[in-house]
Amino acid sequence: MEHFSFWPHLTAQEKELINTHSRIVRYKKGTQVHQGPLDCIGVLLVKHGQLRVYTMSEDGREVTLYRLFPDDVGILSASCVFDAVTFDVYIDAAEDTEVLLTDSAAFRKLADDNIYVRCYGYEMASNRLSEMLWKMQQVLFLSADRRLAIFLLEESSKKNSLEIHLTHEEIARFMGTAREVVSRLVKYFSQEGWVKTSRGCISLTNYEALKELAG
Amino acid sequence: MEHFSFWPHLTAQEKELINTHSRIVRYKKGTQVHQGPLDCIGVLLVKHGQLRVYTMSEDGREVTLYRLFPDDVGILSASCVFDAVTFDVYIDAAEDTEVLLTDSAAFRKLADDNIYVRCYGYEMASNRLSEMLWKMQQVLFLSADRRLAIFLLEESSKKNSLEIHLTHEEIARFMGTAREVVSRLVKYFSQEGWVKTSRGCISLTNYEALKELAG
Structure with missing residues (x-):
């Protein structure tokens, strides 16, 4: 008390x-x-x-x-x-x-x-x-890609790990957006080489690029 | 004091x-x-x-x-x-x-x-x-049409008048949306007979319909 x-x-x-x-x-x-x-x-x-x-x-x-x-x-x-x-x-x-x-x-x-x-x-x-x-x-106000970058960096520093174990659905809920938006962005981030995805896990592979996007 | x-x-x-x-x-x-x-x-x-x-x-x-x-x-x-x-x-x-x-x-x-x-x-x-x-x-969260209806009704009751003397630009700023969105909606409201527009003025012509939309 x-x-x-x-x-x-x-x-x-x-x-x-x-x-x-x-x-x-x-x-x-x-x-x-x-x-x-x-x-x-x-x-x-x-x-x-x-x-x-x-x-x-x-x-x-x-x-x-x-x-x-x-x-x-x-x-x-x-x-x-x-x-x-x-x-x-x-x-x-x-x-x-x-x-x-x-x-x-x-x-x-x-x-x-x-x-x-x-x-x-x-x-x-x-x-x-x-x-x-x-x-x-x-x-x-923020564009969704910037918000996703910020979210991934925050999760990463909170868990002290470069691996984020959340589904697109869960991320969408945290961001207040649609699952489709998250999936599209994750695909785009992955094509840019900023993240690597596997079953239920997103690994940050280019921390600096994400930080730059997060602003 | x-x-x-x-x-x-x-x-x-x-x-x-x-x-x-x-x-x-x-x-x-x-x-x-x-x-x-x-x-x-x-x-x-x-x-x-x-x-x-x-x-x-x-x-x-x-x-x-x-x-x-x-x-x-x-x-x-x-x-x-x-x-x-x-x-x-x-x-x-x-x-x-x-x-x-x-x-x-x-x-x-x-x-x-x-x-x-x-x-x-x-x-x-x-x-x-x-x-x-x-x-x-x-x-x-609210769809723009609902927000516009709410805004018009609030302005009307605040001014105690069915005539609202604001430009689409001003309304857009109050609503946090684009002028184009407001213009499109005002046109739609006007086609439905809910409002009548003239130079810099929007008259509410069907208060009940707007109230229903506002929810």
Whole structure:
């Protein structure tokens, strides 16, 4: 709980409230954790695993906005607590994941009574929303080839490997584009000698060229 | 100044600080007020006129995110004050506009020292960023015809008139699309009998049909 920067500003009673309203929850890989506007589960603190936060159009197109890793706090799954946060996200478990979940009702009470908790929530939300805007802007403005190059380089540095084990379908979902677009681009990258493809795997063979394209 | 909800939580000294660091600034219609990441002018309180807040791609494509009207506060023109706000916007004067501008240095000092000012800033920012995300999502996900219908209906209700005095170029900029797309759609709407066009003016002739399209 000391994880939360507002912790020293809580009264003993408030600490007690948050403790009694928090519990460990486990999600199997692929489970839906939070369903956008239909949901307000509370504040998540990731202990193990990985959560994927995304937005979705009415016809089901997805754009992955960011991921939550161990020690990250998910505040947008409690957006109902913060009246000024009017944008809803979807969250899936990208791996088997364990979180500490503080329920919305308790968090709402704390945020209403304690300016430090409220400020923490809005500061976290501003940070996430800014990241999301940056991501949406990328999807909106960047040409798809540049976005794919950026995505491959990011994945590569995240995994610390030149081999990326994702299907075109999965990449398309992360990029918020169609599988066909990704397949066409991967073919083009491969013809240029920038990547080599094999079953479910893309190897970066010309890192410098991809970096130049990513800009 | 009583306009700011944190006002009652300021010390006499803090009130003095904000008063001595605020001044009236006037912008002619069309002037650039704030230049994205290059700028951090401070917190704006609109007195008269109208500001247009937008984002821009590297190659100059614009998406209008929202507008500020009299009594609205612009916090994202002071994003450097709030470390967790990492998304920058551009702001133009859409009309001759008069604002009360509190400079960033003074606002930073207040936000650092006073949790109520900091919380106000992040709450405002969360609200704006949420709105912006909603707008970006619209641009990204909605089909252009639906977006045009929504835009025309919004303009109509804002002006309380069925006549919209904007060029296709201007509408395209508001919608974050190309002029050609708008012209094609206006022609289509006109053929369907939903609008009638004359020099620089679009009249809504079938409000119900547009509403149905807008969804």
